[in-house]
Amino acid sequence: MKKGLLMVFTGDGKGKTTAALGLALRSAGHGLKVCFIQFIKGSWKYGELEAVNRYRDLIDFHVMGRGFTWKSKDMGKDKEAARQAWRFAREAMASGRYHLVVLDELTYLLKYRMIEIEAVLATLVNKPAGLHVAVTGRGAPEEILAAADLVTEMQAVKHPMKAGIKAQKGIEF
Ligand code: ATP
Ligand code: MG
DSSP: OOOOOEEEEESSSSOHHHHHHHHHHHHHHTTOOEEEEEOSTTOOOHHHHHHHHTTTTTEEEEEOSSOOOTTOSOHHHHHHHHHHHHHHHHHHHHSSOOSEEEEETHHHHHHTTSSOHHHHHHHHHTSOTTOEEEEEOTTOOHHHHHHOSEEEEOOOSOOGGGGTOOOOTTTTO
């Protein structure tokens, strides 16, 4: 019997998005379809973009939104883009086409109140029974942690940036 899981990768340490990519790769290895939705425009890195493109028959990836930041001059437009991105994600989850749907950096939309936590929670709790969903991002809200089947909190013990080591190919991008 297949039990669709709600999985959350959160915390301040590195490894949240890469964990979700690992799941996508593992699913694709079985010929299972994945929808990987990136909620922050510009956060896709060249390495993963090219790698995932090689599995384009199995992994659909979508970059949504406008880059949502506090620097934004037009919160109204950002909010609308976020709502649209969330509608898209809801449709992907309901479509029945996927084994796994990844909602990468979804927590930022919640943190900046671009979308309502109640609506997100209701969708996640009522997702199709066999569908696996992975949510990533710092500061996942308690409500989502409580509803999840798997929660991993990445703890930042050391990061090379602190020692002045710059981002490197294949590790950061
Ligand atoms: P990754 O994409 O490498 O799995 P992530 O998804 O856990 O990282 P995000 O919070 O999405 O991390 O931040 C993305 C970027 O911030 C990455 O380039 C990552 O290396 C960097 N980063 C993550 N954690 C830290 C940290 N504790 N100190 C400095 N930079 C960090
Ligand atoms: Mg990330």
